[in-house]
Amino acid sequence: MKRNFSFYMLAAFFGLFVLFLYGPTITIAVLSFQGPEGGLTFPLNGTSLHWFKQLFEQQAVGDFGAALVRSLLLGLMVMVCTLVFSLLAGLAFRKRFAGSAILFYLALASLIIPSILISLGIGLMFDRLDLTPDWYSSGFGSHLTWTLPFGLLIMFAVFNRFNPSYEMASVDLGASDWQTFRFILLPLLAPSLMGVALFGFTLSYDEFARTLMTSGSFNTLPLELFAMTTNVTTPVLYALGTVTTLVSFVVIATTIILVRLYSRSNRKSA
Amino acid sequence: MNNPTICLNARPIDAYMTTLINKTNIRSYWQALPLTLVLFLFLVFPIIVIGIVSFWDYNEYSIIPDFILDNYEFLLTSPVTWQAYLKTFKYAFLTWLLTLSIGFTVAYFMAFHIRSTAAQTILFLICTVPFLTSNIIRMISWIPLLGRNGLVNSGLQSAGIIDQPLEFLLYSDFAIVLAYVHLYTLFMVTPVFNSMMRIDRSLIEAAIDAGAKPFQILKDVIIPLSKSGIIVGSIFVFTLVMGDFVTVKIMGGGIRANVAILIYNEISLLQYPSAAAGAIILLITVIMMLVILFRLVDIRKEL
Numbered sequence: 001m002k003r004n005f006s007f008y009m010l011a012a013f014f015g016l017f018v019l020f021l022y023g024p025t026i027t028i029a030v031l032s033f034q035g036p037e038g039g040l041t042f043p044l045n046g047t048s049l050h051w052f053k054q055l056f057e058q059q060a061v062g063d064f065g066a067a068l069v070r071s072l073l074l075g076l077m078v079m080v081c082t083l084v085f086s087l088l089a090g091l092a093f094r095k096r097f098a099g100s101a102i103l104f105y106l107a108l109a110s111l112i113i114p115s116i117l118i119s120l121g122i123g124l125m126f127d128r129l130d131l132t133p134d135w136y137s138s139g140f141g142s143h144l145t146w147t148l149p150f151g152l153l154i155m156f157a158v159f160n161r162f163n164p165s166y167e168m169a170s171v172d173l174g175a176s177d178w179q180t181f182r183f184i185l186l187p188l189l190a191p192s193l194m195g196v197a198l199f200g201f202t203l204s205y206d207e208f209a210r211t212l213m214t215s216g217s218f219n220t221l222p223l224e225l226f227a228m229t230t231n232v233t234t235p236v237l238y239a240l241g242t243v244t245t246l247v248s249f250v251v252i253a254t255t256i257i258l259v260r261l262y263s264r265s266n267r268k269s270a
Numbered sequence: 271m272n273n274p275t276i277c278l279n280a281r282p283i284d285a286y287m288t289t290l291i292n293k294t295n296i297r298s299y300w301q302a303l304p305l306t307l308v309l310f311l312f313l314v315f316p317i318i319v320i321g322i323v324s325f326w327d328y329n330e331y332s333i334i335p336d337f338i339l340d341n342y343e344f345l346l347t348s349p350v351t352w353q354a355y356l357k358t359f360k361y362a363f364l365t366w367l368l369t370l371s372i373g374f375t376v377a378y379f380m381a382f383h384i385r386s387t388a389a390q391t392i393l394f395l396i397c398t399v400p401f402l403t404s405n406i407i408r409m410i411s412w413i414p415l416l417g418r419n420g421l422v423n424s425g426l427q428s429a430g431i432i433d434q435p436l437e438f439l440l441y442s443d444f445a446i447v448l449a450y451v452h453l454y455t456l457f458m459v460t461p462v463f464n465s466m467m468r469i470d471r472s473l474i475e476a477a478i479d480a481g482a483k484p485f486q487i488l489k490d491v492i493i494p495l496s497k498s499g500i501i502v503g504s505i506f507v508f509t510l511v512m513g514d515f516v517t518v519k520i521m522g523g524g525i526r527a528n529v530a531i532l533i534y535n536e537i538s539l540l541q542y543p544s545a546a547a548g549a550i551i552l553l554i555t556v557i558m559m560l561v562i563l564f565r566l567v568d569i570r571k572e573l
Contacts, residue, residue, distance in 0.1 A: 042421055
């Protein structure tokens with residue numbers, strides 16, 4: 001197709017879409033450098049790091065530091081489990097087994113069920129069982145109901161395009177199942193698995209609706225943010241938003257760089 | 271196939287698949303076990319608990335095991351419920367229409383107007399990254415733009431287009447749908463892009479050779495062949511909007527109520543059985559919509 005009029009129209013549309021996606025986030029990033037006298041909107045009243053400093057003073061915004069640590073820890077736990085469980089389930093689904101269709105639809109249901117049902121259901125279940133909900137137990141479980149379907153869908157997409165002749169060659173050459181998995185399958189899957197890990201971490205780190213009734217007495221970062229939207233009227237809210245987004249960006253960038261480095265070093269050794 | 275070892279083994283692929291099937295049937299079960307356990311513990315059982323509790327009684331202090339239909343009766347006879355459903359469907363429909371138009375256009379641009387795979391990957395990543403950042407922050411980000419003294423209002427005022435700040439920009443239905451489109455368009459872009467990438471390019475060449483105009487190619491070739499992607503995207507957008515309460519809470523300014531907000535409010539008042547009944551009705555509504563949509567597509571083939 002030639003680069004004609006419709007190309008430039010569509011490119012302009014795409015550009016506007018990207019602006020629509022990123023514009024607001026950039027706006028609050030700029031506003032979080034608001035001077036100490038500044039408010040929630042433009043104009044900037046001087047620039048300062050005042051609101052970032054405020055963030056780390058406990059009285060100002062609840063317990064931001066602890067919430068951040070909890071969210072990072074939970075994100076890591078969810079990431080590891082999502083990675084391992086999705087990989088295993090992905091392998092299982094390569095063959096037909098009794099109940100596989102039910103399990104697949106259950107995983108889909110877990111993804112598209114309204115989040116408030118998960119939150120309410122797990123909250124009620126823990127209450128009935130006389131268990132105390134905590135971010136690392138009930139919260140952890142509720143996050144897995146959100147991240148595992150994504151992990152599984154990625155694994156499906158990967159295995160649908162996967163060429164099994166490498167595995168067959170390995171089996172033909174006398175490799176054991178474990179060797180085939182460790183030296184053939186795992187290296188080939190590694191970039192996709194990094195993607196699964198990225199989804200596991202970031203989806204958990206940002207998850208709100210399913211955490212609402214399942215995090216127990218301590219807030220995760222999104223819950224802290226939500227509480228702030230109702231009672232904080234200073235740019236400290238934007239500072240928190242900027243720091244949170246920055247963490248997400250660092251995680252995403254790191255994953256992309258790792259995937260690129262990995263595939264490059266593979267190409268060299270091949 | 272001139273390798274002697276492979277020739278000895280007459281049909282290596284079949285042989286391999288047979289060993290896989292025989293040997294790994296049991297293995298599949300333990301491989302699927304962790305996922306199964308998580309889904310039963312944190313999805314199936316909680317839903318069952320909601321189902322049971324929806325028939326229970328409650329007072330100000332606690333919930334009481336019982337079997338009453340009062341929660342459902344109250345719910346289904348209250349005009350508040352019906353208004354909330356109407357509102358929720360309105361949000362879902364508007365969001366679906368907008369995400370579909372925007373998502374389709376964006377996917378179409380990436381799939382048919384970008385030639386190099388590297389450029390496609392980069393553009394696709396650009397669209398995906400915001401999805402991996404916090405929804406709440408992305409909603410808050412609209413405040414300095416849409417507020418009474420926000421950028422849009424002050425811009426329009428200084429340009430002399432309006433005298434009074436526009437009140438409908440923030441804490442309104444407009445703001446809610448805007449936030450939905452902002453948050454969920456990616457759920458439309460990804461599946462539509464995916465099915466467009468599978469369209470055999472020679473079909474389009476054939477259409478051009480047969481004298482089809484660009485619009486005819488779009489209408490008669492591309493749209494029918496990306497139908498399954500459109501349906502998968504629609505499933506995501508519909509269910510996400512139907513079950514959402516955070517967006518309505520933040521962008522609606524606390525006065526607007528959709529279905530999930532009603533449930534959320536009952537939870538805040540500790541009226542769990544009543545909230546549970548609301549949740550079950552919501553679940554049934556979503557399932558009915560899904561049954562219709564799933565008839566149109568085989569989702570496992572789409573990945």
